[in-house]
Amino acid sequence: MSDESVDAVVGTLVLCSVKDVAMTLQEVKRVLKPGGNYIFVEHVAAKDGTLIKFWQSVLDPIQQTVADGCHLTRETGKDISEAGFSGLELGNVFLSNASLINPHVYGIACK
Numbered sequence: 001m002s003d004e005s006v007d008a009v010v011g012t013l014v015l016c017s018v019k020d021v022a023m024t025l026q027e028v029k030r031v032l033k034p035g036g037n038y039i040f041v042e043h044v045a046a047k048d049g050t051l052i053k054f055w056q057s058v059l060d061p062i063q064q065t066v067a068d069g070c071h072l073t074r075e076t077g078k079d080i081s082e083a084g085f086s087g088l089e090l091g092n093v094f095l096s097n098a099s100l101i102n103p104h105v106y107g108i109a110c111k
């Protein structure tokens with residue numbers, strides 16, 4: 001895809017399984033036109049010290065094997081915040097029926 005060629009990139013539950021999150025986010029920025037938006041929903045690691053985080057850490061290697069490389073312990077919201085977008089609206093939500101695949105971050109990052 002050409003540089004600055006798209007108005008929006010939409011990603012849902014993608015960054016948990018890519019090999020290099022920072023490189024993927026740089027590619028998102030590369031293809032976005034100035035003012036373009038990256039719209040996303042991603043599951044992220046639970047807070048340190050919680051029971052969910054403990055189980056995420058224990059089960060992460062198995063999850064990666066059975067779910068096409070999906071990591072339970074990534075801090076994707078932090079990665080998106082540090083990727084250098086010009087604007088970012090970031091929210092957090094806990095989905096009661098998603099068990100260990102919680103919490104989630106969602107939002108819009110602008111180039």
